[in-house]
Amino acid sequence: MRYERITLSRQVREYFAAIGKRGGRASRRELTRQQAKLMVAIREANRAAKAKGLSAPKLSRKHRRILRKSRL
Numbered sequence: 289m290r291y292e293r294i295t296l297s298r299q300v301r302e303y304f305a306a307i308g309k310r311g312g313r314a315s316r317r318e319l320t321r322q323q324a325k326l327m328v329a330i331r332e333a334n335r336a337a338k339a340k341g342l343s344a345p346k347l348s349r350k351h352r353r354i355l356r357k358s359r360l
Contacts, residue, residue: 326354 296304319327330351334344347355 320357322354323357326351 330347337344
């Protein structure tokens, strides 16, 4: 199947470039050491609960606050 090359106006190309740049920035995040350790602990707790047939444990307010912080 052959495709025709479509030419876009300069404004449209700039618009798509701006959308792409913004999306890439927003999807990246840096975790603190504390956040990363907490996420691993949560994952392990969820695995253990699932293996025992239980529901996932609830997060405390302290842990939710730690996970919400970001270093952007």
